[in-house]
Amino acid sequence: MSITLLVVALAGIILWQVKTNFSSKRSPAPLPPGPKGLPLLANLLDLPQKEQWRTFTDWGRKYGPIVHMRALGQSFIVLNDVHVAGEMLDKKSAIYSDRPVSIMAGELTGWNETLGFSRGERLKEHRKYLHGAIGTRSAIEKLNGLFETEAQAFLKRILRKPEAIAENIRDTAGSVILQVTYGYKPKEDQDDLVDLVELALRQFTEVTEPNAFLVDLIPPLRYVPSWFPGAGWKKKAEYYHATLRKMADVPLQFVRNQMSEGVASPSMVSSLLDRSNTPEQDCNIKWAAASMFAGGSDTTVSAIHTFFLAMTIYPDIQRKAQAEIDAVVGNDRLPTFADRAQLPYVEAIISEILRWGTVAPLGVPHTLSRDDIHNGYFIPERAIILTNVKGMLHDPDAYPDPWNFKPERFIAAEGRPVEQDPRSCCFGFGRRICPGVNLADATIWASVAMSLAVFDIQRKVVDGVEIVPEPRYEDSMISHPSPFDCTIKPRSAKAESLILRD
Numbered sequence: 001m002s003i004t005l006l007v008v009a010l011a012g013i014i015l016w017q018v019k020t021n022f023s024s025k026r027s028p029a030p031l032p033p034g035p036k037g038l039p040l041l042a043n044l045l046d047l048p049q050k051e052q053w054r055t056f057t058d059w060g061r062k063y064g065p066i067v068h069m070r071a072l073g074q075s076f077i078v079l080n081d082v083h084v085a086g087e088m089l090d091k092k093s094a095i096y097s098d099r100p101v102s103i104m105a106g107e108l109t110g111w112n113e114t115l116g117f118s119r120g121e122r123l124k125e126h127r128k129y130l131h132g133a134i135g136t137r138s139a140i141e142k143l144n145g146l147f148e149t150e151a152q153a154f155l156k157r158i159l160r161k162p163e164a165i166a167e168n169i170r171d172t173a174g175s176v177i178l179q180v181t182y183g184y185k186p187k188e189d190q191d192d193l194v195d196l197v198e199l200a201l202r203q204f205t206e207v208t209e210p211n212a213f214l215v216d217l218i219p220p221l222r223y224v225p226s227w228f229p230g231a232g233w234k235k236k237a238e239y240y241h242a243t244l245r246k247m248a249d250v251p252l253q254f255v256r257n258q259m260s261e262g263v264a265s266p267s268m269v270s271s272l273l274d275r276s277n278t279p280e281q282d283c284n285i286k287w288a289a290a291s292m293f294a295g296g297s298d299t300t301v302s303a304i305h306t307f308f309l310a311m312t313i314y315p316d317i318q319r320k321a322q323a324e325i326d327a328v329v330g331n332d333r334l335p336t337f338a339d340r341a342q343l344p345y346v347e348a349i350i351s352e353i354l355r356w357g358t359v360a361p362l363g364v365p366h367t368l369s370r371d372d373i374h375n376g377y378f379i380p381e382r383a384i385i386l387t388n389v390k391g392m393l394h395d396p397d398a399y400p401d402p403w404n405f406k407p408e409r410f411i412a413a414e415g416r417p418v419e420q421d422p423r424s425c426c427f428g429f430g431r432r433i434c435p436g437v438n439l440a441d442a443t444i445w446a447s448v449a450m451s452l453a454v455f456d457i458q459r460k461v462v463d464g465v466e467i468v469p470e471p472r473y474e475d476s477m478i479s480h481p482s483p484f485d486c487t488i489k490p491r492s493a494k495a496e497s498l499i500l501r502d
Contacts (some may be wrong), residue, residue, distance in 0.1 A: 028371075029378040032068040032077065034059065043069035043076075044217075051475050052210055053361045056080060057391035066377055072217055075383035082392045082425045088374055089366060089385070093430030097123075100367040100384045103215045103222055105207040108237035110244045115291035115435070116364055123431075125281070126288040130435040133268035134180065134292070140438040143180060144337045150176050151446035152334065155454060155499040162488040166480070169304045169447075170198060170297070176443055177296035181289050182251045183258065183265030193251055197297045200247045201478075203240040204294070208477045248290035268292070296436050299359050300443045302480045306357030307349070307448050310405045311457040312469055312486040317407060321345050321452045322491070331494055335449040337442070346449050348407035353444070355422035356405050357471075361390035361479055363428055389425050403471075454495035460485040 037043040046069060048055040059067045060080030067078040079085040089096045099117050106112035115126040134140060150172055157168040171186070174194035178184045186194050206212065213233055215221040226234040251269075258264035259273060272285045311318040324345045329335050335343065366385040371378070394402040399409060399419055409419040427434040434440070451457075459466040469484035490496035 027378040027380070029373050029376060031075075032066040032377040032379075033063040034068040034078075035063075037070065042071050044071040047071060047211060049211055051361075052386075053388050053390040056362075056386070056388040057394075060388065060391060066375065068377075075380050076386060077379055077383050078386045078388060080388045080391050081395075082398070082420070084375070085387050085392070085425065085429055088372075088379075089387070089429035089432070092372065092374075093432075095370055095372060096366050096368045096385065097431040098367045098369050099432075100365050100382075101219075102208075103219050104213040104233070104237060105204065105216075108215070108222065108234070108241065109203070109207050110241045111204060111207075113244075113248075113287045113290075114294065115288060116295070118287075122284060122287075125284040126291060127431075127435055129268065129272060129285060129288040130292055133271075134439045135435055137438060140442050141337075143439075144442065146179060147176065147442050147446040148334075148336055148450075150179075150443075151450045152499070152501075154447055155450055158451070158455065158488055159490065159496070159499050165308050165486075165488075166301070166305055166483075169301050170194070172447065173300045173304070173443065174198075174297050176300075177293055177439075178251070179265070179267070180439065181268050181292050181296075182255050183267030183270055184251060184254055185265075194297075196243070196247050196250065197293055200240075200243050201294060201298050203243055205476045205478065207237075207240060209475075244290075247293070248286050251293065252286050252289065292436060295434070296439060296443075298478050299434070299436075300440045302359045302478060303353050303357065303440070303444050304447050305481050306353050307444075307451070308457055308486060308488075309469060309471060309481045309484055310349075310353065310356065311452075312459055312484065313471065314405050315458070317349065317405065318452065318457060321349055321407075325449065325453050329453065331492070332498075334498055335453050337446070339449075340445065343449065344411060345407060346445075346452065348410040350441075350444055350448055351410040351422055352405055352407045353448075354426045355393045355399065356403075357473065357479075357481065358390040358393050358426060359478060360426070360428075361388075362477070363387040363389045363425075364432065364477070366429075366432060387425065387429065392425050393422050454491055454499050455488050456491050458487045458489070460487055 035043055035046045037046060056067070056078045057080065059078060065079065065081035065084045067080065069076045069078070079088065099119055101107065102112065102117060106117045111117050115123070115130070118126050132139070153175070154168060154172040157171060158165070161168060171191075171194060174191070174197065175186050178186055178193060184193065211217065215233070224231045224234070226232075226238075255264060255267065255269045255273060259270060264270045269285065269289050273282070277285065324343055325335060328342045329339055340347070363386075366387075367382055368379060368385065369381065371381045373379070393399065396402050410421070412418050423437070427437045427440075459468055461467070467485060469486070472482040473479045474482060490499065
């Protein structure tokens with residue numbers, strides 16, 4: 001950042017904070033406790049730059065389940081307890097379901113058009129479209145054949161390129177979501193649409209990184225011209241906006257072309273476009289589909305990647321799951337959804353994946369539409385609500401020994417209660433809960449169960465020494481495991497024949 005822009009920014013911070021301090025209305029009840037802050041700057045310097053969930057967890061231990069801080073005239077509420085979050089965001093969803101305005105990611109880059117940032121009537125339309133396509137178990141069950149077919153294709157990708165785990169997972173997730181959303185079957189090795197959404201998601205990760213862009217802290221900076229010293233981020237926003245538009249427009253046009261030729265495959269978009277829609281409805285369909293495309297192409301990737309990491313670190317758990325599959329399914333076929341109810345340990349592994357490798361450490365921020373008083377504390381209108389999901393899912397009071405991968409915590413046993421299902425918070429809260437939860441669950445289960453049936457996932461050996469990877473994760477809104485080494489081989493010649501069977 002240039003000195004000129006830095007001076008302008010610092011002046012703006014001081015003036016804005018002075019203004020908001022004088023204009024703040026008197027609270028009808030005390031605000032929740034939190035870090036004290038400094039004159040003028042309030043808690044601006046307390047905002048953590050990296051791994052915010054760790055700082056929020058520490059604050060939770062010190063101040064309680066509801067923490068308040070204030071910066072640049074904006075109140076932030078951090079929720080560190082899943083039950084409190086449920087009381088506020090689920091039971092009071094009528095007032096806690098709005099989204100804060102995001103300048104860089106939302107207004108300038110264009111992600112405010114998508115479901116995650118939508119508000120008001122547009123949000124209702126988006127959720128209606130997605131609910132009809134993937135919002136019920138019956139809708140998902142109709143897609144079970146697709147999930148199983150794509151999971152087997154995933155096995156073939158792993159067999160061919162076992163070193164490219166992340167790439168193989170992303171290709172599979174992209175193939176599933178493109179077929180469900182647009183009826184588009186991607187090319188096997190490299191597909192332009194899969195590459196396009198990957199580019200858009202990399203850009204999304206950048207623009208949603210905490211405190212990465214000063215314009216999110218000082219919104220009037222959006223009016224600074226792009227030629228102004230230090231304002232190169234405006235040109236970046238224009239480029240990222242073009243990428244996002246292309247991600248939404250190109251697959252939609254593919255469906256329109258297929259429909260005009262009478263060869264469109266069944267999909268969410270083809271069913272919605274085959275109606276007399278208004279221009280506004282067509283626009284909502286486009287962005288609901290783009291939301292599904294982007295969301296489904298990233299969250300399941302993180303979870304399945306976590307599975308391979310966990311199986312590398314915990315080989316005993318892998319062997320126990322394989323023994324269960326062998327006993328129920330045998331070795332002459334792959335697991336199917338018809339076997340799911342008879343594979344409780346595999347089910348427990350998936351629950352532990354969602355807990356241990358938290359996909360969205362802080363979820364997506366909420367804001368409330370009017371003042372509220374909760375547990376005696378004043379929660380001001382437009383306060384930004386942050387849910388410390390990773391802290392909740394690693395709370396030792398709720399999950400003893402939280403940093404170890406222990407599927408048994410989700411299986412009933414004498415003298416040991418079943419621990420809380422991580423789905424209570426890992427997919428969001430209230431009206432903002434992820435509409436693709438059933439789709440993600442089915443995709444993850446098929447990939448995990450089939451991989452366990454045919455592969456041995458082992459630690460890499462270097463000079464005769466096993467290398468145990470560290471469970472490290474990227475620090476971003478959607479958190480993926482950092483790169484790690486492992487060795488993946490078919491369990492037997494029979495397993496390899498199952499992978500290659502058409």
